[in-house]
Amino acid sequence: MSENENNPKFLKRAGRYANLSGSAAGLAAKLAGEKFLGIKIDRDMHSEQLKGILGNLKGPIMKVGQILATIPEALPPEYAKAFQELQSNAPPMGWPFVRRRMKAELGHDWQDKFRDFPHEATAAASLGQVHKAITADGNIVACKLQYPDMASAIDADLNQLKLLFKLYKQYDSSILTDDIHAELADRLREELDYKREARVQKLFSYLLADEENVHVPDVIDDLSTARLLTTRWMDGDKILNHKDDPIADRNRIAMNLFHAWYIPFYKTGVIHGDPHLGNYTLRDDLSINLLDFGCIRIFRPEFVGAVIDLYKALKTDDQALAVHAYETWGFGNLSKDMIEILNIWASFLYGPLLDDSIRTIGNTDNGVYGREKAQEVHAKLRELRSGVPVPREFVFMDRAALGLGSVFIHLKAEINWHNLFNDLIADFDVDDLRKRQETILPQYGLEPARIG
Numbered sequence: 197m198s199e200n201e202n203n204p205k206f207l208k209r210a211g212r213y214a215n216l217s218g219s220a221a222g223l224a225a226k227l228a229g230e231k232f233l234g235i236k237i238d239r240d241m242h243s244e245q246l247k248g249i250l251g252n253l254k255g256p257i258m259k260v261g262q263i264l265a266t267i268p269e270a271l272p273p274e275y276a277k278a279f280q281e282l283q284s285n286a287p288p289m290g291w292p293f294v295r296r297r298m299k300a301e302l303g304h305d306w307q308d309k310f311r312d313f314p315h316e317a318t319a320a321a322s323l324g325q326v327h328k329a330i331t332a333d334g335n336i337v338a339c340k341l342q343y344p345d346m347a348s349a350i351d352a353d354l355n356q357l358k359l360l361f362k363l364y365k366q367y368d369s370s371i372l373t374d375d376i377h378a379e380l381a382d383r384l385r386e387e388l389d390y391k392r393e394a395r396v397q398k399l400f401s402y403l404l405a406d407e408e409n410v411h412v413p414d415v416i417d418d419l420s421t422a423r424l425l426t427t428r429w430m431d432g433d434k435i436l437n438h439k440d441d442p443i444a445d446r447n448r449i450a451m452n453l454f455h456a457w458y459i460p461f462y463k464t465g466v467i468h469g470d471p472h473l474g475n476y477t478l479r480d481d482l483s484i485n486l487l488d489f490g491c492i493r494i495f496r497p498e499f500v501g502a503v504i505d506l507y508k509a510l511k512t513d514d515q516a517l518a519v520h521a522y523e524t525w526g527f528g529n530l531s532k533d534m535i536e537i538l539n540i541w542a543s544f545l546y547g548p549l550l551d552d553s554i555r556t557i558g559n560t561d562n563g564v565y566g567r568e569k570a571q572e573v574h575a576k577l578r579e580l581r582s583g584v585p586v587p588r589e590f591v592f593m594d595r596a597a598l599g600l601g602s603v604f605i606h607l608k609a610e611i612n613w614h615n616l617f618n619d620l621i622a623d624f625d626v627d628d629l630r631k632r633q634e635t636i637l638p639q640y641g642l643e644p645a646r647i648g
Contacts, residue, residue: 288317288325289343297341301424308332309419313339321474323387323490328429336429337416342390350384375526379588383469387490390425392641397427397489399640400468403460409452409483430485432477439606445482450609452484454616457600462620464632465495465645469592471599493592494637494645497629498524503593504621510539510546518542526587534584537576544569545597548613557604557613 294315298306307313310329317325324342331337343349358377386392394415401412411430419426438449453476461467468475469491477485502524509518515535522530522538530538543550548557577584633644 288320289341291315293344294327294341297344297423298339301421302419319474321488331416331419335416337419337426338413338429339419340390340425340427342388342423346388347385350381350388354381354384374585375588376586376591379591383491383493383592389422390420390490391422393425393490394420395640395642396492399466399637399642400460400486400489400492402636402640403464403466404456404486407452407455407459409448409481410456411479411483411485413485413487430477430487432479432485435473435476435478435484435603436606438478439608443608443610446607447609447611448482449478449484450604450607450611451616452482453600453603456484456486457596458620461495461596462500462624463629464636465497465500465629466637467493467495467592467596469493469595471596471603473603491592493589494633494642495589495593496645497626497633499589499593499645500629501624501626504624506542507546507549507617507621510543511550525590527584537573538584540576541569541573545594549617550614552612552614554610554612556608556610557601559605 294317298313302309309332311332311334312330314327314329316327318328318338319326321340323346324340327339327341329337329339354377357380394417397412397415401414404410404412413427413430416426416428435449438446441449456476457468457471468486468489470488475486475488477487479485502521505517505524506521508514509516509521518539519530519535522535527534527538548555630644637644
């Protein structure tokens with residue numbers, strides 16, 4: 197018997213590989229049978245089975261699945277939809293784990309630092325769980341504790357994701373996923389560092405300081421470590437509890453969300469990369485609490501500039517400017533047919549911004565915002581028989597647009613998105629953005645983005 201076989205971490209990791217490998221292998225076998233043997237499968241049923249297996253695993257695979265669901269046809273649509281619906285079904289870790297983790301992070305006298313620290317978690321997320329506690333000086337705080345052995349879990353999940361991508365590429369090579377995998381790997385590993393998340397949270401507090409309708413919780417530094425993040429507790433209601441409120445209220449909520457996400461992006465090239473419904477709550481005055489800063493993306497100023505260039509290109513039908521924007525994002529070797537296909541997807545994403553009228557953002561197709569348009573784009577890519585690599589920076593920009601779009605649709609918000617967007621970018625300048633990054637980001641221990 198090898199030394200590893202007596203190692204609890206090895207056994208746990210092996211069990212995780214077994215679950216994930218079995219799921220990936222099952223998907224591979226069914227897709228292969230469908231393609232090469234003509235065996236028709238019930239993809240809806242199989243995707244539900246896959247969701248049931250993955251949904252009971254703590255860790256990054258849940259977050260990866262939700263992100264993949266927003267990338268057009270990176271996986272078969274039935275599986276993407278199932279991934280998008282993944283939730284944290286696994287129960288939180290019990291009190292023995294909490295006690296050990298708190299002692300390891302804050303010392304043997306950690307309980308003296310709290311007036312009350314409940315045994316039960318308030319919420320369980322993909323990488324950690326949250327306890328609502330009261331500090332010794334009477335402040336109500338949220339203590340986020342990272343689950344054990346998350347680095348190994350990420351390695352296991354990313355290896356299986358690579359296998360899943362490889363298998364699907366054999367079935368359908370119209371979307372090339374190497375850069376998607378690399379991007380997800382970097383962002384997930386960043387999420388393990390709660391010290392970095394604390395710095396990012398302080399950055400967002402600074403960037404949104406003038407937005408009275410957006411609130412970022414203060415970080416409690418002396419109760420935070422690399423695996424424990426303690427912040428002020430912010431009371432708030434779920435956004436979807438207000439989807440039937442008067443239209444004026446729903447519009448205010450949507451405007452606040454728009455500013456929370458896109459002011460940091462266009463002013464400093466930074467975006468909150470996880471527009472999940474659990475990452476913001478609503479106050480009584482309809483202002484929002486913005487939460488969970490583990491997944492952020494810092495973009496090159498040129499990339500942000502190209503977002504605006506593409507808007508202008510679609511508005512004026514300037515093909516040369518559109519090509520410049522795509523190439524700046526990282527799309528290469530663009531044929532005329534490929535440009536036309538990319539323009540279909542871009543026109544869908546930019547549609548509400550190009551329309552100078554009060555309107556909803558759109559509607560959901562088959563329960564997934566953008567799915568019908570993504571299928572149209574995918575079909576045309578398959579006809580080209582030439583795979584398109586998805587640039588790294590595009591992954592989280594696309595995710596933010598689709599994720600927020602879904603929330604706006606739930607709210608049925610009716611806004612002139614054209615005016616809102618144009619007001620936001622009115623003074624945009626790439627050189628100014630570069631200077632802001634070089635001035636502001638190092639103050640928070642973050643590096644400006646220089647490559648895709």
